[in-house]
Amino acid sequence: MSVLRLEHVTKRFGGLVAVNDLSFEVKERQIHALIGPNGSGKSTSINMINGSFPVTSGKIYFNDKDITGWKMHKIAAAGMGRTYQNLKLFRSMTALENVMIGGQLHAKMNFARFLIDPFKTKREEEELREKAMEIMRFIGIEQYADRTVGNLPYGRQKMTELARTLMIDPTLILLDEPAAGLNPNERAEFVAIIKKVYESGKDILLIEHNMDIIMNISHVITVINHGAKIAEGTPTEIQNDPEVIRAYLGDRYKIGMEGE
Numbered sequence: 001m002s003v004l005r006l007e008h009v010t011k012r013f014g015g016l017v018a019v020n021d022l023s024f025e026v027k028e029r030q031i032h033a034l035i036g037p038n039g040s041g042k043s044t045s046i047n048m049i050n051g052s053f054p055v056t057s058g059k060i061y062f063n064d065k066d067i068t069g070w071k072m073h074k075i076a077a078a079g080m081g082r083t084y085q086n087l088k089l090f091r092s093m094t095a096l097e098n099v100m101i102g103g104q105l106h107a108k109m110n111f112a113r114f115l116i117d118p119f120k121t122k123r124e125e126e127e128l129r130e131k132a133m134e135i136m137r138f139i140g141i142e143q144y145a146d147r148t149v150g151n152l153p154y155g156r157q158k159m160t161e162l163a164r165t166l167m168i169d170p171t172l173i174l175l176d177e178p179a180a181g182l183n184p185n186e187r188a189e190f191v192a193i194i195k196k197v198y199e200s201g202k203d204i205l206l207i208e209h210n211m212d213i214i215m216n217i218s219h220v221i222t223v224i225n226h227g228a229k230i231a232e233g234t235p236t237e238i239q240n241d242p243e244v245i246r247a248y249l250g251d252r253y254k255i256g257m258e259g260e
């Protein structure tokens, strides 16, 4: 089954074509990576996929259903989660509260209402707390539950954001540069968590610049340049594709060395 399918998707910002007639498919039980140089249209693609930006033209299908034009909360409710390149956490709240919000947003996607009246009932709050703790244990960050999230190391903050995404029980997770800003230890931890999340049954679409990570965990890689697809294949195929090497990988990437 097709988990996610883009058909001839284009995004224009005024005169700029950020994504140009892009088609690709994420299949079931895959970690699929979307890579390309800075400004090639990766984040714009993810923003269209999860409904943050409308497409200019083209179609997007999620589990074979046409979701083109759907609002973000409706797409999330259908089972698509995402993390952001720049964390979107409430820095002064605890890690646990931030994760719990993920469950609230599933229903409402309304930050303002959440801040005024966080939980409808004590029971609802208890259920969300239990679920959030369970997910934090799964990710391995339960010991930070009561810590103010803004004071946690950056890697723990990123894990908190991922935990929050899991509160909506997504079947597909979009990860926008999960390793950016992490030190090597944190990166290794995060890779292990991504694999664990994948093994728990979730499909994953990943944007990432770190080539070691991409080559290590992806089943399929789509490469874009100037918003258009230039190659697609397995990590081995992509590493040996002359156009990808010319446009993106250059000499920077040697197997077994740090990506950037």
Ligand SMILES: Nc1ncnc2c1ncn2[C@@H]1O[C@H](COP(=O)(O)OP(=O)(O)OP(=O)(O)O)[C@@H](O)[C@H]1O
Residues within 6 Å of the ligand: 013, 016, 017, 018, 036, 037, 038, 039, 040, 041, 042, 043, 044, 045
């Ligand atoms: N909201 C916007 N308004 C106008 N132009 C935009 C907007 N968002 C992105 N762009 C432009 O669209 C192009 C693609 O940007 P995008 O952020 O999708 O690239 P990217 O591949 O994610 O880059 P990076 O790897 O640096 O994150 C760039 O030229 C960018 O300046």
